[in-house]
Amino acid sequence: MTNATSTTGDTAGGTARRAPETVQRLIDAAADAFADKGFHATTTRDIAARAGLSPAGVYVHFASKEDLLFQLSHQGHTAALELVQAARERAASPRDQVSAIVSDFARWHAEHFRTARIVQYEFPHLSPEHRDQVRAQRKQIDAVVRQVLTAGVRSGDFEVPDVPGTTLALLSMCIDVARWYEPGTRRTPEAIGTAYGQLAQRLVRP
Numbered sequence: 001m002t003n004a005t006s007t008t009g010d011t012a013g014g015t016a017r018r019a020p021e022t023v024q025r026l027i028d029a030a031a032d033a034f035a036d037k038g039f040h041a042t043t044t045r046d047i048a049a050r051a052g053l054s055p056a057g058v059y060v061h062f063a064s065k066e067d068l069l070f071q072l073s074h075q076g077h078t079a080a081l082e083l084v085q086a087a088r089e090r091a092a093s094p095r096d097q098v099s100a101i102v103s104d105f106a107r108w109h110a111e112h113f114r115t116a117r118i119v120q121y122e123f124p125h126l127s128p129e130h131r132d133q134v135r136a137q138r139k140q141i142d143a144v145v146r147q148v149l150t151a152g153v154r155s156g157d158f159e160v161p162d163v164p165g166t167t168l169a170l171l172s173m174c175i176d177v178a179r180w181y182e183p184g185t186r187r188t189p190e191a192i193g194t195a196y197g198q199l200a201q202r203l204v205r206p
Helices: 013-037 044-051 055-061 065-090 094-111 113-121 128-155 163-175 189-204
Strands: none
Touching: 013 044, 013 055, 013 065, 013 113, 044 055, 044 065, 065 094, 065 113, 065 128, 094 113, 094 128, 094 163, 094 189, 128 163, 163 189
16 A cells, blocks of 8 residues: 655655645545546646645655545545444444444535545546455445344344345445535435434334
8 A cells, every 4th residue: 555644755854744734635635626627637737736736746745646546545435434333333232333334424425425426436547456455445344334234133133134235235325425415405414314324224124
């Protein structure tokens, strides 16, 4: 995995301390550019301008435009994995866990819809190695939900004949929120999360 906070060739302590902030500014700028123009139409010059840097400044921290897309995807999937893990941990029963996971995951896709759209729609533009790394993160998210559903079936809380298929359905409906959500719509991210959490419980009840 690329070390996005590298300060190779930089021996000045002040610059080294600023590097993580600069890296994040570039990632945020790339997210805005990809969301506005798409991956192919975006240039490193576009990204640098949005970040307030020279085009050469991009390459101090990132190997390529694709590397920026990967770091954005990696960050998004890391945040999503931490979110579903935290949702599982704060609920005691499988029934409450599946509701909390789906509620939080759906709300996250509304709150971060621009990033989520990039991660989903621009995924084919990642290199094979980077796609494999992102797929591994997706499998981790998938595993959390599968474990909760399996535990619920064993405890008798759920009636789920097809755990993998139900896992896919639950996650897919949350991810799809990023496709249609727009700020200012009648349904807030919180309301979406609540509704989807309730729907998840109905889908797995015996």
